[in-house]
Structure formats: C-alpha cells, structure tokens
Amino acid sequence: MIDINISINFDDFNFSTGELRINDEEVTVLFGDSGCGKSTILNCISGREKRYNGSINFEKNLVIGYVFQENSLFPHLSIEENLSYALRRCHNPRYTFEDIVKSLSVGHLLKKSVHSLSGGEAQRVSIARALLSSPDILLLDEPLSxxxxxxxxxxxxxxxxxxxxxxxxxxxxTHSMKEVVSLCDSVIYMKEGLPPKKMDKKEALLKLDPSGPINSIEKESISRLGLSLNTNDFEHLVIHSSNIIPLLDIDELNPLSNSISCTLDSIESFDNENSVLKLKYLEDKFLYAKINKKPLSRFSITPGQKVVALFGPDSHII
Incomplete structure (x- = not known):
C-alpha cells in the first residue's frame, strides 16, 4: 500500500495530488489527457523525480519495477543477456529465469537482438525484465501507446x-478509455488544473467516457440471464450505452441479438440531443442506454415500466 500526498511546482507545470492511496494487488490506472502529470506521479513513486513537496509513504520497503513508454532494453545485449542482467541484480529473487521466460512466452526471443524485436515483443521482454527484479509493485508508463x-x-x-x-x-x-475498461480495479482521474480524483471501476465506466456510460456485466450475471455468449474470452461483458437499444415491444426482438428484461429506473438528460435510461435488472443491477431525445419523446415511458434491453452479437467493445 502506498499513500501519496504531494505537490509539484515546476516553472511551467504545477499540481497537487491531495490524498491518494495505491492498494495492494490492484491495477490502478492513472487516466487523463497528455501533460496532466500522470507520468510525473510514476516518477515520484519510483524515486526518479524528487522535486516535490509532501510525502509518499510506503507500507514497507518496496522493490519497484518500472517499464517505460520507450524501449529501454540494452541494445548491445541479446534478449537473454538483458533478462539475465536483471536477475543478477536481484538480491532476493522470488522467480526463476525459466519461470518468467515461460509465463511471458519470450523463450523464442532469447537469442535475438533488441533491434530485431517488434514493438510488442520489446514490451513483453521489458515486462519480463522488470519481473525478474522480483518487484513488490510494477509501474507501467503507457505500455501500449x-x-x-x-x-x-x-x-x-x-x-x-x-x-x-x-x-x-x-x-x-494511459489516456485510452479502452485500457481503463480492460484493466482497472481503480482509476485516478487527472485533469489539468484540478486535483486528481480516485474512482472504483464502476464509477469510472459511468463517468469518464465523454460519449456516454459504459456497461460492464459480470460472468455470473451473464449465466443467470441465459445470454448466448462465450464467456471464456472475457472477464466482463462490456457494452457502451449507445449500443443498448431499449424496446417496449418484445415482438421487435432480433433473433440474432441478445436481450435483457429490465425495469426503467430513471431517465436523465445526457446532453442537448441525448438522454440516458437507467435500467434495472436481476433485482439490484443496472444497465445504461443512451438514446436520442426525439424518438424517446414519441414514447410514453415512465419509471417502473418493463423494458427489454437489446444488443447485438458484436456489441462487446474489448
């Protein structure tokens, strides 16, 4: 666990974090536009950046693994030598060379040079090298960009x-909403001029995409709903609110689509042209459907009314 409360005052850039906490065993995503201080926080945690006021408190002494946005592998060493170097520098190794090579599927790259790697291969090797230092926490600076x-x-x-x-x-x-959806347990949302705000995944999916809320349906709910989906390919079914079509007439159902029986909980204005319908299903769970206000105005629909939420077979956005 890491507690952060720092302020940065550079000539052309300043911000304060307020009180932030990085929890054990979670994926915490620092999300926001370029230039808002996301990488600066990583650098402060790692000790690369020391020009801050305030405190960063670690629950214990931590070994930190850091994977940079740019390729930081040693170009004069082979892949095997890059990985071996990290293991030699590790004082208390928890993983063997063979374990990491196997689990990260880099065995076929060991004899290659750094220059011969694709971007994806270089990132995979960089993460393997970081793990061979047996870190207590892993910092990743835009690893997919x-x-x-x-x-x-x-x-x-x-x-x-x-x-x-x-x-x-x-x-x-990251500044990619897709990476937030795919990875996060919690999100620290950063916007220039505002203090960072920590959110859990549910809140982040509802608030951070400017085009509308994102729905996440757990595997257990998929099974209870009897949806015809192969859940081996994902942990959650993720559907954007704009891909949910609310229907009042069950005869309109498309046999190629999936549907969820819901009750309308509320209707809220999203912007000048669209509203968001909050739909309750399975007693205590909610879906959000974004719909244009003009067609919505033609229906007499009120909270408590039965609604069918329809979505196509290709609606999963991950």
Missing part, C-alpha cells in the same frame, strides 16, 4: 495475467 492492435491485445492480456497470477499491484498510465 506505440503498439498495433494485435500487440495491444496481447500485452493487455499479459498485464491482467501478471496481476492475477503474481498478486502484483500495478500502476499504469
């Missing part, structure tokens, strides 16, 4: 696996 879509998906899955299998707290910097 320079990768193509296939490599991004692979590294996303890898980060989730590391957090789950090694029980390792991870702090990750």
């Amino acid at each position: 320079a990768l193509h879509s296939k490599a991004k998906k692979d590294i996303l899955n890898l980060i989730r696996t590391i957090n789950r299998d090694y029980k390792l707290p991870i702090v990750l910097v």
Whole structure:
C-alpha cells in the first residue's frame, strides 16, 4: 500500500495530488489527457523525480519495477543477456529465469537482438525484465501507446495475467478509455488544473467516457440471464450505452441479438440531443442506454415500466 500526498511546482507545470492511496494487488490506472502529470506521479513513486513537496509513504520497503513508454532494453545485449542482467541484480529473487521466460512466452526471443524485436515483443521482454527484479509493485508508463492492435491485445492480456497470477499491484498510465475498461480495479482521474480524483471501476465506466456510460456485466450475471455468449474470452461483458437499444415491444426482438428484461429506473438528460435510461435488472443491477431525445419523446415511458434491453452479437467493445 502506498499513500501519496504531494505537490509539484515546476516553472511551467504545477499540481497537487491531495490524498491518494495505491492498494495492494490492484491495477490502478492513472487516466487523463497528455501533460496532466500522470507520468510525473510514476516518477515520484519510483524515486526518479524528487522535486516535490509532501510525502509518499510506503507500507514497507518496496522493490519497484518500472517499464517505460520507450524501449529501454540494452541494445548491445541479446534478449537473454538483458533478462539475465536483471536477475543478477536481484538480491532476493522470488522467480526463476525459466519461470518468467515461460509465463511471458519470450523463450523464442532469447537469442535475438533488441533491434530485431517488434514493438510488442520489446514490451513483453521489458515486462519480463522488470519481473525478474522480483518487484513488490510494477509501474507501467503507457505500455501500449506505440503498439498495433494485435500487440495491444496481447500485452493487455499479459498485464491482467501478471496481476492475477503474481498478486502484483500495478500502476499504469494511459489516456485510452479502452485500457481503463480492460484493466482497472481503480482509476485516478487527472485533469489539468484540478486535483486528481480516485474512482472504483464502476464509477469510472459511468463517468469518464465523454460519449456516454459504459456497461460492464459480470460472468455470473451473464449465466443467470441465459445470454448466448462465450464467456471464456472475457472477464466482463462490456457494452457502451449507445449500443443498448431499449424496446417496449418484445415482438421487435432480433433473433440474432441478445436481450435483457429490465425495469426503467430513471431517465436523465445526457446532453442537448441525448438522454440516458437507467435500467434495472436481476433485482439490484443496472444497465445504461443512451438514446436520442426525439424518438424517446414519441414514447410514453415512465419509471417502473418493463423494458427489454437489446444488443447485438458484436456489441462487446474489448
């Protein structure tokens, strides 16, 4: 656990964090626009940046693993030598070379040079090297920003696996909402000129996407609802509110789509053109559907009314 309460005052940049806490075994995402101080917080945690006022308190002495946005592998060493270097510098190794090479699937890269790696391969090796230092926490500074879509998906899955299998707290910097949805247990939202705000995943999905709320349906709920989905491919079904179509007439159901029986809880204005319907299902769970105000005005729909939430087979956004 790490408690942070610092202020930064550079010539062209200043901000204060207020009281923030990084919890054990969680993936904490620092999310916000470029230039708002996300990487600066990582650098302060790691000790690379010491020009701050206030305090960063660690529950114990921590070994910190840091993976930078840019490739920081030693170019004059092979991949095997890069990894071996990290293991040699580790005073109390918890993992063997063979374990990390196998779990991160980098065995076929060991004899290669750094220059021959793709972007995704370089990030995978960088994370492997960080793990071989047996860290107590892993800091990742925009690890996916320079990768193509296939490599991004692979590294996303890898980060989730590391957090789950090694029980390792991870702090990750991003300005990608998709990475927030995929990875976070909690989010520290940062915006220039405002103090950072910590949110749990549920609050982050509802508030942080400017185009509307994002729904996350757990595997257990998918099973209870009898939805025809292969849940082996994801931990949660993630559907944007704009992909939920609320229907009053069950005869309109598309046989190729999935549907959830709901009760309308409330209708709230989202912007000048759209409203958001809050739909209750399974007694205590909620879906959000964003709908244009003009077609909504043609229906006589009130809280407590039965509604069917319809979504297509390709609505899952991860």
